[in-house]
Amino acid sequence: MPYQEATELVRAFRQGDQQAFNRLVTLYQRKIYNLALGYVKQEDEAKDLAQDIFVTVFRQIDKLKDESKFGAWLYQLAMNHCRNRYQKLRRRGFFSNQSLDDPETGLNLSSGTTPEKDYERQNTSRLVREAIASLAPAEKEVILLRDLQELSYEEISEILDLPMGTVKSKLNRARLALKNRLKHFL
Amino acid sequence: MQCTEVQSLFTDFADNTLRREELHALTDHLLGCRGCAREWRDFQQTLSLVHDLEMQAPPADLLPGIQAKLARRGILGRAWALVEALNFSLSIPTAAAIFTLAMLAGFLLKNSPLEQPSLFPSRAARINALQQGEIPTPRRPPIAPNAMFAVSHNGGLQDMELMPLPQAPLATHLPTNTHTHRLLSPDIHVLIENIDRESRVAFCREILHQNWQLHRINTNLFLVHLPQTDLENFHELLDHHRYVLVPAAAADTQFGKDKTILTAAIRFE
Structure with a gap:
């Protein structure tokens, strides 16, 4: 992530440049949308969640103390939104309606491979995403941040407000749990 | 080194951040314990599967949707700030009367020509209407459609x-200079x-x-x-x-x- 660019955009946005906010959204939308998708699994719900996250960024940007920490602040805010939405949807039975056969869990057609290979790859992708989604929330969070969002241990430590050693041990436990869920597939 | 201890070091092993003595103890154990060696292989395969997952492209209408939400919340937020700024207490009959008046005013505003949603829709609404196959027609075109x-x-x-x-006349304009x-x-x-x-x-x-x-x-x-x-x-x-x-x-x-x-x-x- 180009931190310098983000810092400059945040500064411009706080000075009233609305275009800077749009560029910030463009810069982070892929990561935030995928983070949301990792929680709620359903694309429309993930879009709505990602939009709410950026709306909160727009409204609460004055609460950001250090512009160079925008990335960590954004992720903290995003994680809070994701946790709340996840709880809300779970209470409504949203996830009980989704099964392993749900086609809306990360299937992407790509070119350059045979349909059989595409299907196999997508099936693998779907199973892995399902396995991640089935982890306990604390385990899922750390896997999403480290292995999908590719954040550093320092960044995760800052976002989750945990010592780095704790982050590493939680990540190890989460990966072992994921391995056990994928055992039949390995 | 015990088997449980070995598994607790898998992430550090994968990250190559183990101390030298830990690394030696771990590799010695894996060479001699088939169960842990299998667990380590499964752990690596799991990591490989997760890292192979591709991020999905965000939907194209993510940003327009944000702008539409901001526009909606802007009106509500200003209204709420006004209510908070008033900071007064009301009796129940007075509150009921104000509520009724507010509802009436809202109804009238909603039905006034100025607030017709088709006249000044947000861009997201315009795009959404297009995608739904609806072509919103403003009551009066800004300029004659065939104007030259x-x-x-x-x-x-x-x-x-x-x-x-x-009241500048709205008509075709022909400059009078010789360019x-x-x-x-x-x-x-x-x-x-x-x-x-x-x-x-x-x-x-x-x-x-x-x-x-x-x-x-x-x-x-x-x-x-x-x-x-x-x-x-x-x-x-x-x-x-x-x-x-x-x-x-x-x-x-x-x-x-x-x-x-x-x-x-x-x-x-």
């Missing part, structure tokens, strides 16, 4: 100081309402800042030539104002894709 304009090649940028003329002219029929017609003088000047400056060609037809009427690829920027500029767009399809950034340059006629009121 004769434009001097030297542009019309000299006179940027806008003088308010209350060569070309006849243009705009691709897009825009009517911007309730815009003050300062905002007009700022709007025109922004157009020039974008390096689009600006022709001043009269005080209230301008032509803008912009690359089709800049249509998104043009919409973002318009989004700061209340405006009517004709044709409605011009809300889509793919509009006029077969042209390199689009011409927009903008009328201020």
